[in-house]
Amino acid sequence: MHNAQAKNSNEISIQKQQFKALDGYVLSGIRYHLQSEIKAKIIVASATGVPQPFYRRFAEYAAKLGYEVLTFDYRGVADSAPAQLKGFEMSYLDWGALDLAGAIEFLAEDSIPLFIVGHSYGGQALGLTPNHDKVNAMYCFGTGAGWSGYMPFKEKFTVQVMWNIIFPPIVALKGYLPWSKLNMGADLPLGVYQQWRKWCKHPTYFFADPELPDLKQRYANVKTKIFAVSALDDDWALPNSRHAFMQHYTHANLKFIDISASDYGLKQIGHMGYFRKGAEPIWNEMIHTLEQLI
Structure with missing residues (x-):
């Protein structure tokens, strides 16, 4: 099903695309590409509760430069959610282990390089996939450990109020987290x-969970080249938080990159500005890096 069909090689084809996660769950995505030859493929691995249209500007930008880009919604989110979210059962890990892994299977071709551009959770998700060896490199933004202790005091206080005071009664009433009502993103299972x-x-996030003893080994198995970016005004994923999580990619070829809004002519980046309007200089730098790997 097509939203827009390219008329010539300089126009972007934008196609709604359904594909299956590894367990057969049907996911909703959008493919962006030119009609001309594709340099490489990019899967955009979203942040928690962020619907795929948020990444449209980046997808169109990369498509115009010759990349095929796939955005998609994880199960339980936006277009990949069931009609009724209350009672929908899933694990947070499914988004990586089954959904992102399904996207990798769907797009991977031996002859064309495949990259992942991850945002927040998206950078965590690669280590959960069983087919990470099919990914040539990952470039992720704002990926951290989630512990409020890494955040500045004001943000730490806000986060603790949300987790301990605001969310529990709302979730108990609804049976899910109605994030959309709080203007924070899509509702969450x-x-x-x-x-x-x-x-x-926990300072080490899910690596501290005794019910998940195999996680460290799963992340240690990843040997993909990873570029992990933190904006110095991203209070949710400052460099210390990023390192606390990314260090578990013990055998990956890791490069940490710190950026400041002023370096790109921006007033701020924060946790969401990596993909907002005006972030084109950040994307350009990333694309230049990825092109060295093609």
């Missing part, structure tokens, strides 16, 4: 909320 809240209490 109960399982995602419960696990996220639990893991964010």
Whole structure:
């Protein structure tokens, strides 16, 4: 099904695309590409509760430069959510282990390089996939450990109020986290909320969960080249938080990159500005880096 069909090689084809996660769950995505030859493929791995249209500007930008880009919604989110979110059962880990892994299977071709551009959770998700060896490199933004102790005091206080005072009664009433009502993103399934809240209490996030003893080894198995970017005004994923999580990619070729808004002519970046209008200089720098790997 097509939203827009390219008329010539300089126009972007934008196509709605359904594909299956590894367990057969049907996911909703959008593919962006030119009609001309494709340099490489990019999967955009979204942040928690961020619907795929948020990444449209970046997808169009990369497509115009010759990349095929796939954005998609994880199960339980936006266009990949069931009609009724209450009672929908899933694990937060499914987004990586089954959904992102399904996207990798869907797009991977031996002859064309495949990259992941991850945002927040998206950078965490690669280590959960069983087919990470099919990914040539990952470039992620704002990926951290989630623990409020890494945040500046004001943000730490706000986050703790949300987790401990605001969210619990709302979730108990609704049976899911109605993030959309709080203008924070798409609504989230109960399982995602419960696990996220639990893991964010620990400096090493889900690596501290005794119910997940195999996670460290799964991340150690990843040998993909990874570029991990933190904006110095991203209070949710400052460099210390990024390192606390990314260090578990013990055998990956890791490069940490710190950026400041002023370096790109921006007033701020924060946790969401990596993909907002005006972030084109950040994307250009990333694309230049990825092109060295093609």
